[in-house]
Amino acid sequence: MxxxxxxxxxxxxxxxxxxxxxxxxxxxRVERARTAPRQAExxxxxxSRQSLVxxxxxxxxxxxxxxxxxxxxxxxxxAVEEETADRLETLGQLAGTTPLRGPGLVVELAPSGREPPSxxxxxxxxxxxxxxxxxxxxxxxxxxxxxxxxxxxxxxxTPIRAAGDTIVVNFRPLVPPYRIAAIGADRRRFDASDxxxxxxxxxxxxxxxxxxxxxxxxxxxxxxxRVSISTAAPAPATPATPATTEPAPAGSxxxx
Amino acid sequence: MAAxxxxxxxxLVALLLRPTVPADLTRYVAIAVVxxxxxxxxxxxxxxxxxFNDRFFVVAxxxxxxxxxxxxxxxxxxxxDLTTAVAVVMGIRIFQNVAAIRRRLLGG
Numbered sequence: 330m331x332x333x334x335x336x337x338x339x340x341x342x343x344x345x346x347x348x349x350x351x352x353x354x355x356x357x358r359v360e361r362a363r364t365a366p367r368q369a370e371x372x373x374x375x376x377s378r379q380s381l382v383x384x385x386x387x388x389x390x391x392x393x394x395x396x397x398x399x400x401x402x403x404x405x406x407x408a409v410e411e412e413t414a415d416r417l418e419t420l421g422q423l424a425g426t427t428p429l430r431g432p433g434l435v436v437e438l439a440p441s442g443r444e445p446p447s448x449x450x451x452x453x454x455x456x457x458x459x460x461x462x463x464x465x466x467x468x469x470x471x472x473x474x475x476x477x478x479x480x481x482x483x484x485x486x487t488p489i490r491a492a493g494d495t496i497v498v499n500f501r502p503l504v505p506p507y508r509i510a511a512i513g514a515d516r517r518r519f520d521a522s523d524x525x526x527x528x529x530x531x532x533x534x535x536x537x538x539x540x541x542x543x544x545x546x547x548x549x550x551x552x553x554x555r556v557s558i559s560t561a562a563p564a565p566a567t568p569a570t571p572a573t574t575e576p577a578p579a580g581s582x583x584x585x
Numbered sequence: 586m587a588a589x590x591x592x593x594x595x596x597l598v599a600l601l602l603r604p605t606v607p608a609d610l611t612r613y614v615a616i617a618v619v620x621x622x623x624x625x626x627x628x629x630x631x632x633x634x635x636x637f638n639d640r641f642f643v644v645a646x647x648x649x650x651x652x653x654x655x656x657x658x659x660x661x662x663x664x665x666d667l668t669t670a671v672a673v674v675m676g677i678r679i680f681q682n683v684a685a686i687r688r689r690l691l692g693g
Contacts, residue, residue: 334639335632335637335638335639335642336587336588336632337587338628338639338642338643339587339588339591339625339628339629339632339637339642340587340588340590340591340592341591342591342621342624342625342628342642342643342646343588343589343591343592343595343625344591344592344594344595344598345595345621345646346592346595346618346621346622346624346625347591347592347593347594347595347596347599348595348596348598348599349595349599349614349617349618349621350595350596350599350618350621350622351595351596351599351600352599352603352604352605352606352614353606353611353614353615353618355599355603355604355605356605356606356611356614357611357615359605360608360611
């Protein structure tokens with residue numbers, strides 16, 4: 330009798346084991362089947378959206394060129410509107426929607442190739458959004474008239490910020506090395522800036538990539554984002570604060 | 586014989602019902618399964634060695650599974666990976682039990 334009962338108990342226990350075994354295996358399989366294609370789907374989605382954005386950018390650039398040409402054609406018709414055409418051209422150059430060319434500086438920044446000695450110091454071996462901001466500001470202080478970071482044109486509404494470990498300019502993530510092209514920037518004034526001096530030191534200390542080249546002819550592309558202002562309205566001009574004055578480059582240097 | 590039938594019946598019931606374990610509990614169920622397999626083999630071995638005691642077996646079966654899952658849970662709370670520790674110990678025991686059963690069945 331005892332063996333009957335014991336084999337029944339054993340059978341019951343093995344039934345529980347078998348049940349658990351199959352359900353655990355089944356759960357694992359379901360879990361894997363659910364996560365694996367989802368990841369591939371997300372990668373595919375990101376890639377397709379990126380190419381879509383690129384296509385739309387190209388379309389915007391093309392259409393904007395068409396508009397400019399059409400405006401020129403239309404307004405050249407009468408002598409009165411020639412003035413308007415010139416004004417439009419100037420405004421486009423100031424707003425940053427037209428590609429510009431001219432002599433200037435190209436600053437290249439790259440993260441260090443060296444291995445950081447500890448995780449705490451890893452930040453010193455990377456290029457941060459603040460580095461790009463400081464270099465851009467110093468380039469403007471050195472007389473830059475048109476600046477682009479990795480061929481993304483900086484305009485009045487351009488943010489330079491970080492999203493995790495990635496630097497984002499004009500809401501577009503950048504891939505290192507970072508190439509900052511500035512038409513009109515003066516080599517001597519830029520080299521005298523705080524950030525240029527600091528980068529020279531950091532190159533030796535941490536092995537950061539830092540290179541400044543003066544070039545005869547740099548092409549800076551036009552801004553392809555939205556330029557219209559929809560929320561802000563012109564404020565009535567007050568005599569104390571002149572609304573439209575060029576920033577005086579002489580006053581902002583300071584570092585010399 | 587009853588043991589084999591029990592195993593097959595349990596597996597069939599699970600195949601028919603297709604139960605899914607909640608994602609949070611998967612790790613604990615998995616390690617409890619390993620402990621249950623070990624306890625079952627231990628029971629089979631005791632059965633063959635004629636030292637089987639059903640009360641001992643049931644307590645060992647439930648306690649092993651509970652302790653295994655509990656250890657993994659404790660490890661998660663302390664952020665120490667105790668899953669590997671439990672799996673290694675259970676693995677060694679399963680091999681020992683299988684070896685004892687083999688010796689009993691084949692002799693030598």
